[in-house]
Amino acid sequence: MWTLLILHDAFDGYTRFDQFQESLGISSSMLTTRLKSLVVDGLLERRPYQTSPVRHEYMFTELGRSLHPVIVTLAAWGNSRLTPTERSMILVDAHSGKEVEPVVDAKTGRRLDDSATYVFTAGPAASDAMRIRYATRPAIPADEA
Incomplete structure (x- = not known):
């Protein structure tokens, strides 16, 4: 849960440890652990913004920015x-x-909230177990795979 809240704050423009801590009320040790994980996972990068004493800010990588949707x-x-x-x-x-609701299919413009309309199916890299699991689901057309 903390990781999602940190990412949300980062999308709101927070970059510094003290900003995250003040916003979330999270302990220093927990925040340190979560920020390190986000850096290791390639979602944030740690950059110095001050040299004396050394202080860092956390900025989104391209991979991290792709989580916005x-x-x-x-x-x-x-x-x-x-x-x-x-x-x-x-x-x-x-x-x-104006308020927006982003939960739509970009190709058709239809809402994604109908679980009977949109289902998962096996992708090209699916294991045999995954293919069996989704055997009754529609297959991806060859020209889209």
Whole structure:
């Protein structure tokens, strides 16, 4: 859970240890551990921003930035289970300020919330067990695989 909250704060522009700690109320040792993991996993990079004493900031890598749609979708999912007055944050269009719901298929524009409409199927690298699991599901057309 802390990792997702750290990533969310990073997408809000937080880069420094003290910013994350103040925002989240997380212990120094837990924050240190989580930030190290995010660096090792290639989602954040640690850069010095001050030399005396040495202080670092944490910036997204390209891989880390690619998680933005995932974090946005998780936030939208959470908000969908709350009444409008219970929401502590709302996703809006940065230019218009209008609330948005990002949970749509980019190709068709249809909502992804219907679990009967969208299902997983075996991909090209699927193991035999995965292919058996999804044997009754639609296969990916050859021109898309």
